[in-house]
Amino acid sequence: MRVLVLVKYVPEITSDRVMDSGRLVRDPAVGLMNELDEHAVEAALQLVEALPDEDARESSQIIALTVAPSTGDMAIKKAYQMGAERGIRVTDDAFAGLDYHGTAAVLAAAVRRLGSDDEGPIDVVLCGLTALDGLGSVIPAMLAEELGWPQLTHSRAVALGADGRSLNTTRETEESVEELTAPLPAVVSVTDAANEPRMPNFKRIMAARTKAVEEWSAADVEPFLEDFAPRVSVVDAAVHPPRVAGDVVVDRGEGGTVLANYLIEKGLV
Amino acid sequence: MTQPTILLALPSAHARVDEVRNSSLELITLARSLGRVDVVTMGAPSTEVLALLGLYDVEAVHQAALPTAVPEEQQRVTSNLAAVMVAAARKVHADVLLLPNGFAFKEIGAVAALRLKAGLVTDAAGVRWDAPGVLHVAKRVFGGTWDTVAEVRTDPAVVTVQANTVVAEPVGVGVGGVGVGAGGAGIPRVEALLVDLPPCAVTVKSREVSRKDEGRPDLEEASVVVAGGRGVNGDFGPVEELADVLGGAVGATRDAVFEGWFDRYIGQTGVTVAPAVYVAAGISGMPHHVSGITGSGQILAVNNDSDAPIFEMSDFGVVGDLAAVLPQAAETIRAWRAGREG
Ligand SMILES: Cc1cc2nc3c(=O)[nH]c(=O)nc-3n(C[C@H](O)[C@H](O)[C@H](O)COP(=O)(O)OP(=O)(O)OC[C@H]3O[C@@H](n4cnc5c(N)ncnc54)[C@H](O)[C@@H]3O)c2cc1C
Numbered sequence: 001m002r003v004l005v006l007v008k009y010v011p012e013i014t015s016d017r018v019m020d021s022g023r024l025v026r027d028p029a030v031g032l033m034n035e036l037d038e039h040a041v042e043a044a045l046q047l048v049e050a051l052p053d054e055d056a057r058e059s060s061q062i063i064a065l066t067v068a069p070s071t072g073d074m075a076i077k078k079a080y081q082m083g084a085e086r087g088i089r090v091t092d093d094a095f096a097g098l099d100y101h102g103t104a105a106v107l108a109a110a111v112r113r114l115g116s117d118d119e120g121p122i123d124v125v126l127c128g129l130t131a132l133d134g135l136g137s138v139i140p141a142m143l144a145e146e147l148g149w150p151q152l153t154h155s156r157a158v159a160l161g162a163d164g165r166s167l168n169t170t171r172e173t174e175e176s177v178e179e180l181t182a183p184l185p186a187v188v189s190v191t192d193a194a195n196e197p198r199m200p201n202f203k204r205i206m207a208a209r210t211k212a213v214e215e216w217s218a219a220d221v222e223p224f225l226e227d228f229a230p231r232v233s234v235v236d237a238a239v240h241p242p243r244v245a246g247d248v249v250v251d252r253g254e255g256g257t258v259l260a261n262y263l264i265e266k267g268l269v
Numbered sequence: 270m271t272q273p274t275i276l277l278a279l280p281s282a283h284a285r286v287d288e289v290r291n292s293s294l295e296l297i298t299l300a301r302s303l304g305r306v307d308v309v310t311m312g313a314p315s316t317e318v319l320a321l322l323g324l325y326d327v328e329a330v331h332q333a334a335l336p337t338a339v340p341e342e343q344q345r346v347t348s349n350l351a352a353v354m355v356a357a358a359r360k361v362h363a364d365v366l367l368l369p370n371g372f373a374f375k376e377i378g379a380v381a382a383l384r385l386k387a388g389l390v391t392d393a394a395g396v397r398w399d400a401p402g403v404l405h406v407a408k409r410v411f412g413g414t415w416d417t418v419a420e421v422r423t424d425p426a427v428v429t430v431q432a433n434t435v436v437a438e439p440v441g442v443g444v445g446g447v448g449v450g451a452g453g454a455g456i457p458r459v460e461a462l463l464v465d466l467p468p469c470a471v472t473v474k475s476r477e478v479s480r481k482d483e484g485r486p487d488l489e490e491a492s493v494v495v496a497g498g499r500g501v502n503g504d505f506g507p508v509e510e511l512a513d514v515l516g517g518a519v520g521a522t523r524d525a526v527f528e529g530w531f532d533r534y535i536g537q538t539g540v541t542v543a544p545a546v547y548v549a550a551g552i553s554g555m556p557h558h559v560s561g562i563t564g565s566g567q568i569l570a571v572n573n574d575s576d577a578p579i580f581e582m583s584d585f586g587v588v589g590d591l592a593a594v595l596p597q598a599a600e601t602i603r604a605w606r607a608g609r610e611g
Contacts, residue, residue: 036538099388099389100379100382100389100391101382101383101388101389104383129538130537130538137372137375137376137391138375138376138378138379138389138391141347141376141379141380142379142380142383145348145379145380145383145384146383149470150469150470150471151347151348151376151471152471153347153376154372168474173371173372173373174371174372174373174479174489174533174540175280175282175371175373175478175479176345176476176477176478176479177476177477177479178342178473178474178475178476178477179473179474179475179476180471180472180473180474181471181472181474182470182471182472183470186470191538192538231382231386231387231388231389231421231422231423232388232389232390232419232420232421233419233420234417234418234419234420235405235418235419235420236416236417236418237415237416237417237418238415238416238417239414239415239416240409240413240414240415240416242414243563243568243581243582243583243584245580245581245582245583245586246583246584246585246586247585247586248575248580248583248585248586248587248588249586249587249588250575250587250588250589251587251588251589251590251593251594254597255571255587255588255589255593255594255597256587256593256594256595256596256597256598256599256600256601257597257598257601258587259569259571259585259587259594259597259598260597260598260599260601260602260605261601262569262585263515263546263569263598263602264602264605266567268493268545268546268567269515269602269605269606
């Protein structure tokens with residue numbers, strides 16, 4: 001089985017984020033792999049480990065992919081530490097500031113290119129539910145649509161079907177909980193309830209340090225790339241005025257009344 | 270340019286559309302400021318629903334007619350709902366598609382946008398025409414720390430809009446008085462929308478509609494939210510009591526949900542809320558949680574640790590035990606109401 005995991009480096013969520021010309025400027029000093037992507041890597045590892053056939057397990061491959069500037073290597077390295085075998089970073093000036101559609105188009109081109117090499121087709125693309133820096137949570141669905149593959153998103157459980165050629169997932173959204181099934185190849189996104197990401201062991205951490213990240217440019221994916229021109233552009237970006245801390249009172253037996261009076265005086269009751 | 274046509278999805282939990290959520294009325298109000306409004310439904314709207322839509326000046330309801338061979342739960346697969354939106358957009362030559370901002374609708378909007386070659390903006394906090402054919406969409410990003418404006422020039426544009434972005438108002442409010450729908454278009458006409466579904470490889474084996482918090486407003490839409498964290502120590506009673514006194518929804522942190530004390534949590538991987546009043550009880554204020562509440566009007570906190578980060582972003586805070594403070598607050602409000610009435 002060949003599994004591709006999409007990973008992304010994001011700024012540390014507590015750090016101040018800086019925007020320039022409508023784009024997020026990523027500071028490599030403060031950041032990490034998007035936490036939900038760790039759940040995607042873990043899901044990929046578990047899918048492979050659950051294969052009943054030892055040869056199938058041995059011949060399986062987990063590839064981590066990111067479309068990002070060089071800071072993206074931090075996300076690939078984290079995937080290496082957890083157990084991914086191969087890592088690819090797609091970087092090109094032409095791909096800076098992609099909108100949702102452009103991102104999905106470039107990711108789809110990379111999937112097609114991998115599927116056209118002589119190591120066999122990609123069976124599953126796994127991703128985190130959402131990147132914690134952009135929060136769109138639409139990329140997995142759009143990638144599936146670009147590829148013409150079924151989408152199994154918002155999965156809190158993922159398992160290979162008994163036939164070995166399908167996936168069963170539990171999809172949980174605000175509306176419902178569904179048991180879904182679809183044939184491979186498919187795009188799957190996982191929630192943070194899907195699994196508990198493993199801690200990398202020392203051996204893997206050391207190996208990841210020196211393991212190279214393959215770099216692809218636009219020319220490498222271009223033969224597989226359809227229209228990726230932006231359909232949305234950011235025309236304005238400004239810092240939102242931070243919230244100013246208001247009064248804090250210490251409860252000496254009347255705290256609830258003070259709270260209630262605050263609401264009443266503001267006309268909020 | 271002739272008047273633009275704005276198309277919006279009217280969600281319903283059941284096959285028959287017998288209620289209109291407040292978030293839908295907000296969406297219609299917003300749509301009306303952009304052009305004439307058509308809505309899409311998956312089922313037949315009731316007479317009451319049609320009358321209400323009329324008060325909001327909806328022109329037409331397009332009721333999707335799917336191939337009868339497609340079973341009910343299968344109709345709700347993202348690919349199929351996107352096909353419905355695409356069919357409706359083509360039929361009415363929509364200039365803008367507006368959808369609610371839940372996870373499921375974002376995906377439907379995203380897939381529809383690709384099929385229509387449309388620009389997509391999610392999590393919108395404001396939408397307006399900058400010039401004919403040039404849509405400007407405001408949104409807060411990065412945990413509420415930045416305000417951005419995105420420009421979409423595609424025809425159509427697809428936008429998912431956060432709840433509480435505008436106040437729902439029928440036509441004629443402030444002009445012809447409430448309720449009579451002065452200037453409204455009357456009862457909207459209902460048209461069948463024929464939809465050809467592309468083959469769909471995803472099969473729904475079972476589907477269970479999530480239980481709603483009975484008698485309380487939806488968490489995503491509520492104008493008051495009282496949320497509990499690890500500090501409630503297993504007892505959501507005080508949180509629920511204050512929420513009910515204020516007519517609000519109950520929320521939680523992820524930690525409280527993972528403990529099994531409540532079922533839905535607010536934050537980056539949970540629900541985003543933007544109520545007029547948000548009360549955080551026994552919540553420390555970690556970034557993952559607070560990025561889901563930054564759109565709130567007033568943030569109030571009750572925490573027994575005066576150094577809890579939640580106080581740094583609160584408009585008002587009480588350092589104390591929530592098990593004592595919340596019931597007292599609820600009681601004070603009840604007494605104040607009783608005093609006013611009698
Ligand atoms: C990938 C990822 C995604 C996440 N997404 C989310 C998310 O979407 N939403 C979310 O909420 N969290 C999320 N989290 C978890 C988040 O980081 C925090 O761990 C969580 O929000 C903390 O919850 P809490 O405030 O209830 O608990 P704590 O941080 O333990 O805070 C409890 C607070 O209660 C106070 N307290 C204790 N007893 C009392 C009392 N009797 N009266 C008053 N106060 C009391 C304490 O002083 C403390 O401040 C995520 C984490 C990760 C890694």
